[in-house]
Amino acid sequence: MDKRKAIRYLAYSLELIVLFILQETPGLMFSLWGERPSFLFLCMIAIAQFESEIPAMAFGVFGGLLVDYGMGGVMGMHALMMAVLCYVISSFSRNLLRNNVLTAFIVSIGALALVFLCDWVFDYVLVYDQYRVYALTHHYLPRYGITVIWTPFTYFFNRAFFMRLRSAQD
Template sequence: MADRKKWMRYLLYAVELLLLFVLQETPGLLPFIMGAKPMLVLAAALTIAMVEECVPAMAFGIFAGLLADFGGGTPMGYHALVFAVLCFFLSGLCGTRIQIQLFTSVLMGLWSCAAAVLLDWLVLYVAQGYSLAAYALSSAYLPIYFYTLLTIPVCYGLQALIRRFFSRF
């Protein structure tokens, strides 16, 4: 019975990532803040990693990263690799050292989301040799970071609802 609950939970996580990807990529559905849209799949992958074990967290990081690569026009596998490593590390940290609640999930989101967005900026902008790197960071990447950070409590609430739903049975 426990295996069945676990696989049902994983299925709901996958459906959640797909729905958030559709929300993220649908034009005109989410408002732009300072010209940026949030990376909902990143916020969901990070919050899933906070409540799951390392290997499933990494798998959902890969899935979310592939969705981000598909929607963002980046080379296939880039975000999958970054999200997988980040989710694996975050899951290991949260599973052994930190009790995850809303406040701590936001604190974990502060640095993990920053790591993902800054790495995007470094690899996809600075390393490509584009000029005005500081301007790109302040006008494009930081608004994405803050907007994504605002969605972490909502994604954490979704993960808490899913876990609470399956703990009843």
């Protein structure tokens, strides 16, 4: 493995760990309607837009395990979901899409909607008989909205990592 690629992967790993710590520390991040943004999802999506399929999938698994650990849910659900999603996003970014902030915003809107919708279905629709709509409108939609707003910042931050530490193969 190229030295620049190893440093870039280390930087991505440290970014995911730091964002996990910031996201899970109570009272540290701002909240909107009681919900804080999920920076880990945005970071995994942004990494997938710049890396090839296998590293994107690996970072999806790593970030998904961090999300699973932080949320206290079923261990591995987000890891599996984000591995598949990051693989697909990376494949589309490499072969079909132009990689710019507009496509990053559109991909993030769709990917985050899919992730939060799956969370809602697995956590509320399949388990509880009550409060499904309340959970969707007061928990998942505000979290989705406040997370999507941060898409350009995570895109440009990860783009800087990729452009600065890009190897000759990339």
